[in-house]
Amino acid sequence: MKTLNNFDFNAKKAIIRVDFNVPLDENFNVTDATRIEAAKPTIDAILAQGGSVILMSHLGRPKGAEDKYSLKHILKTTSEILGVPVQFASNCVGEEAQNAAKNLLPGQVLLLENLRFHDEEEAGDVAFAKELASLGDIYVNDAFGTAHRAHASTTIIAQFFPTSKCFGTLLAKEIESLNKVLKNSEKPVTAVLGGSKVSSKITVIENILDKVDHMIIGGGMTFTFVKALGGKVGNSICEDDKQELALEILRLAKEKGVQIHIPVDVIAANDFSNTADTQIVNVNEIPDGWQGLDAGPKSLENFEKVIMESKTILWNGPLGVFEMESFAKGTIALGNYIAASTQNGAFSLVGGGDSVAAVKQFGLEEKMSYVSTGGGAMLEMLEGKVLPGIAAILD
Numbered sequence: 001m002k003t004l005n006n007f008d009f010n011a012k013k014a015i016i017r018v019d020f021n022v023p024l025d026e027n028f029n030v031t032d033a034t035r036i037e038a039a040k041p042t043i044d045a046i047l048a049q050g051g052s053v054i055l056m057s058h059l060g061r062p063k064g065a066e067d068k069y070s071l072k073h074i075l076k077t078t079s080e081i082l083g084v085p086v087q088f089a090s091n092c093v094g095e096e097a098q099n100a101a102k103n104l105l106p107g108q109v110l111l112l113e114n115l116r117f118h119d120e121e122e123a124g125d126v127a128f129a130k131e132l133a134s135l136g137d138i139y140v141n142d143a144f145g146t147a148h149r150a151h152a153s154t155t156i157i158a159q160f161f162p163t164s165k166c167f168g169t170l171l172a173k174e175i176e177s178l179n180k181v182l183k184n185s186e187k188p189v190t191a192v193l194g195g196s197k198v199s200s201k202i203t204v205i206e207n208i209l210d211k212v213d214h215m216i217i218g219g220g221m222t223f224t225f226v227k228a229l230g231g232k233v234g235n236s237i238c239e240d241d242k243q244e245l246a247l248e249i250l251r252l253a254k255e256k257g258v259q260i261h262i263p264v265d266v267i268a269a270n271d272f273s274n275t276a277d278t279q280i281v282n283v284n285e286i287p288d289g290w291q292g293l294d295a296g297p298k299s300l301e302n303f304e305k306v307i308m309e310s311k312t313i314l315w316n317g318p319l320g321v322f323e324m325e326s327f328a329k330g331t332i333a334l335g336n337y338i339a340a341s342t343q344n345g346a347f348s349l350v351g352g353g354d355s356v357a358a359v360k361q362f363g364l365e366e367k368m369s370y371v372s373t374g375g376g377a378m379l380e381m382l383e384g385k386v387l388p389g390i391a392a393i394l395d
């Protein structure tokens with residue numbers, strides 16, 4: 001696996017695919033700069049060796065060159081984080097980008113305009129990839145969040161750097177952390193899978209059944225399992241067409257010796273609202289008109305025991321509707337158990353847009369061993385897929 005260590009960047013131009021797809025507010029201020037901060041070690045290392053850096057990224061899912069998705073909005077934040085002025089090319093290809101790249105001096109940084117302003121990016125167009133490639137001497141992929149996309153800048157471009165391509169520090173760290181869970185894990189291994197739907201997590205569940213000792217299934221997924229087992233779930237979110245699949249997962253888990261833990265009680269509400277009336281009920285006795293929106297106290301006690309005994313913990317998906325204060329207790333408690341277990345020496349990996357948002361919101365980020373910058377990319381790795389962005393560097 002080639003990393004920055006395999007190259008001398010002195011007087012070289014590194015073209016780096018980063019994932020600066022960050023959230024912006026209505027005034028185009030960056031509201032969460034984690035992904036920019038996460039790319040800093042790679043950029044710093046190359047600049048420190050006397051190299052120069054050309055950054056390319058997408059932002060959002062624009063239809064053509066929509067100004068609201070311009071990367072100029074993140075220029076100031078990027079300069080502040082990197083501690084150097086960052087130049088900007090208002091098109092990622094063409095004369096302006098070529099001149100800016102050509103004139104770039106050691107220690108300087110250039111940010112190219114949103115790659116997705118050109119349809120060729122997502123189409124994986126070879127000529128477009130070649131144009132991007134012509135801007136740099138060494139290709140570095142540090143965009144874990146976009147490594148599951150076979151786009152021009154994440155995958156196709158690599159063919160133009162047969163011997164001069166490598167993983168950036170962030171991408172290498174993401175792969176290493178996932179391997180600590182999926183391949184070289186210390187037992188017992190526990191996966192906590194929450195979120196809203198079985199359908200979006202089913203392939204992950206199936207793939208990791210072979211790798212874990214315990215699986216905690218929470219969040220909205222709970223009710224498809226409970227109903228399949230004959231329980232009453234009231235108005236809780238439930239995918240009736242996935243009940244057979246839920247039973248099959250339970251059967252497979254038994255066969256593989258994986259212990260599945262499902263909430264035994266829930267906080268039920270008479271409305272999907274923070275101010276709804278609530279009651280604690282058994283998970284399989286939810287009255288008509290009520291819906292389970294968070295794990296209950298007995299469930300949390302059970303989960304705490306499992307988490308505290310685990311040596312490797314993977315967490316993807318919240319245990320309840322944590323966006324509403326009334327239903328955030330389960331997710332906060334779970335985060336605290338994982339933090340405590342991590343302090344006891346367990347390795348913990350958190351990934352997925354909403355779980356990472358929850359961990360940040362509740363101030364638990366520093367207490368986890370690793371918080372992934374990837375949403376869809378991490379899920380695809382957990383599904384056992386080889387990500388095209390990673391494969392292109394390994395080639």
Ligand SMILES: Nc1ncnc2c1ncn2[C@@H]1O[C@H](COP(=O)(O)OP(=O)(O)OP(=O)(O)O)[C@@H](O)[C@H]1O
Binds near residue numbers: 294316321323354355
């Ligand atoms: N009991 C429940 N009923 C309804 N929705 C729930 C329940 N528990 C959790 N959710 C919702 O599930 C959503 C998160 O699910 P999701 O599967 O998207 O998580 P994730 O994998 O962390 O995020 P992402 O898919 O963005 O990477 C949250 O918005 C949360 O409110």
Ligand SMILES: O=C(O)[C@H](O)COP(=O)(O)O
Binds near residue numbers: 019374
């Ligand atoms: O935020 C993400 O998950 C990545 O930046 C990929 O974005 P995409 O789903 O629009 O390809």
